[in-house]
Amino acid sequence: VQLQASGGGLVQAGGFLGLCCAASGSPLSSYVMGWFRQAPGKDRDFVAAISRSGSITRYADAVKGRFTISRDNAKNTVYLEMNSLKPEDTALYYCAADGPYTAVIHTTIPHYDYWGQGTKVTVSS
Secondary structure, eight states: OEEEEEOOEEEETTOOEEEEEEEESSOGGGSEEEEEEEOTTSOEEEEEEEOSSSSOEEEOTTTTTTEEEEEEGGGTEEEEEEOSOOGGGOEEEEEEEEOSSOOSOOOSGGGOOEEOOOEEEEEEO
């Protein structure tokens, strides 16, 4: 599966931004999908993940209550809605796919086999 992330940009603290991840080459419904982010000079960290059906989600503590992950398997697209953004949310955001046919939602990088190219999010204070 090939992944293409988009939607990054510059936003003020407290603002909103929505990211999209479009999949091609394989049905998105076969994969658990995740979002990760990497701030300058730091490791890549887990942000959110969603089960194949979309019925189960998991979030990093740092974004819980502010970010929402969702998916539309018919459109082969995964979304990340980011509210109440903070300067510490500034990072390159990557979507990733775990699978195919994964039954468990993983939150660590080694489980994700396919990665998009990253989209930059900058939150100004």
